[in-house]
Amino acid sequence: MNGQQFIFMGDQASGYNREILQMSLWPLALSILIFLGVSGALFYTVNRFREDRHDAAPQQFHGNNRLEVVLVLVPVVIVLGLSVLAVRSLVRLNTASAQALSVEAVGRQFWWQFSYPTSKVAGGVVTNGNEMVMPTKQRVSVTTSSLDVVHGFWAPNIGGQRASIPGSNKTWEVDTDRQAVYQGNCSQLCGASHSNMRYKVIALDQDRWTAFINAATAYTAPTPEPGSAAERGYTLFTQGKASTGAVACSACHRVQGTSAGGQSGPDLSFFGTRRTLGAGMWEAMTPRQWEETEVQPHSPLKFSPAAALHAWIKHSPVVKPGSLMPRYDGGEYKINGKVQKGGLLTDAEIDDIAAYLRTLKLPEEADYWRGIPVSGSTTAGGNP
Numbered sequence: 001m002n003g004q005q006f007i008f009m010g011d012q013a014s015g016y017n018r019e020i021l022q023m024s025l026w027p028l029a030l031s032i033l034i035f036l037g038v039s040g041a042l043f044y045t046v047n048r049f050r051e052d053r054h055d056a057a058p059q060q061f062h063g064n065n066r067l068e069v070v071l072v073l074v075p076v077v078i079v080l081g082l083s084v085l086a087v088r089s090l091v092r093l094n095t096a097s098a099q100a101l102s103v104e105a106v107g108r109q110f111w112w113q114f115s116y117p118t119s120k121v122a123g124g125v126v127t128n129g130n131e132m133v134m135p136t137k138q139r140v141s142v143t144t145s146s147l148d149v150v151h152g153f154w155a156p157n158i159g160g161q162r163a164s165i166p167g168s169n170k171t172w173e174v175d176t177d178r179q180a181v182y183q184g185n186c187s188q189l190c191g192a193s194h195s196n197m198r199y200k201v202i203a204l205d206q207d208r209w210t211a212f213i214n215a216a217t218a219y220t221a222p223t224p225e226p227g228s229a230a231e232r233g234y235t236l237f238t239q240g241k242a243s244t245g246a247v248a249c250s251a252c253h254r255v256q257g258t259s260a261g262g263q264s265g266p267d268l269s270f271f272g273t274r275r276t277l278g279a280g281m282w283e284a285m286t287p288r289q290w291e292e293t294e295v296q297p298h299s300p301l302k303f304s305p306a307a308a309l310h311a312w313i314k315h316s317p318v319v320k321p322g323s324l325m326p327r328y329d330g331g332e333y334k335i336n337g338k339v340q341k342g343g344l345l346t347d348a349e350i351d352d353i354a355a356y357l358r359t360l361k362l363p364e365e366a367d368y369w370r371g372i373p374v375s376g377s378t379t380a381g382g383n384p
């Protein structure tokens with residue numbers, strides 16, 4: 001289990017999962033009782049009325065109205081009882097109370113946008129890509145929808161699989177008692193990178209959560225130092241490079257506190273705090289891993305984090321099928337079946353953009369990954 005993400009539908013730290021388990025115990029117990037009753041009666045009858053024990057036919061009671069009424073009423077009462085239990089659980093699981101914290105989860109091809117409508121910032125609300133931060137021991141009301149095709153929101157440990165449908169908002173409440181990182185997946189076949197549409201749910205205890213949401217609300221992206229790689233990266237990020245046809249990143253991406261306000265790609269305000277890239281295609285991008293340029297022997301990745309980020313910026317549609325991000329290696333890629341030609345950035349320019357992105361960090365006390373164990377893992381610190 002070391003360092004592995006542990007996915008468990010019956011995680012009892014979640015109130016949602018507890019409700020489902022408690023509700024299912026009744027039908028389970030009744031089924032066992034009925035099974036024992038019916039098979040007991042069957043064995044008794046077969047044995048008691050064996051032909052070799054009796055010459056005469058057993059007493060007949062066909063047409064006994066009272067017995068027939070009882071035999072109809074008993075199952076009706078059982079089914080009604082179970083319906084009441086099921087409806088009660090459905091009502092409890094689909095509430096959207098005013099006290100709950102609201103999170104909006106919007107599916108896109110092929111990533112997730114998580115935003116906090118009550119945490120307003122200049123030009124929008126606090127928003128993160130592919131990493132959903134939530135408090136523990138508090139109801140969180142998740143509203144999911146989609147901006148293109150049908151996706152499926154599913155983080156089994158916190159409970160409640162929901163289809164994310166364009167033009168429809170589905171709201172339900174989840175909660176968990178345990179501070180941990182949980183795996184989420186898109187559960188609805190949605191295109192070429194359906195399997196590359198993963199996310200993390202990071203549940204933080206109240207003080208950590210408060211530190212995160214306060215810092216995220218107050219956050220303004222740092223201004224890069226004059227003459228640094230990050231500053232050159234920032235210029236490319238916001239202006240692109242018209243002479244080679246390289247579109248500005250800010251056309252699609254937003255960075256809180258800067259002029260970058262694009263809406264069609266993931267919000268990059270906290271990019272440097274994130275430990276996943278490409279909607280979970282790469283994960284465990286810990287500070288330690290960033291230090292190491294060599295690929296770890298146990299790592300399933302073919303890249304170090306720096307190489308992964310470089311490849312991602314350079315030609316996202318090559319490393320992730322169906323990615324709608326432009327290529328910056330001059331190659332061709334397809335958007336909705338139409339062939340497009342990418343712009344051109346040099347490797348050094350790509351590294352400048354990467355350097356800028358890595359400066360986009362929440363303050364240390366608001367780093368939601370720091371010291372948070374992956375659920376079911378013995379490894380502290382999010383991912384190894």
Ligand code: CUA
Nearest residue numbers: 151186190194
């Ligand atoms: Cu989105 Cu599968």
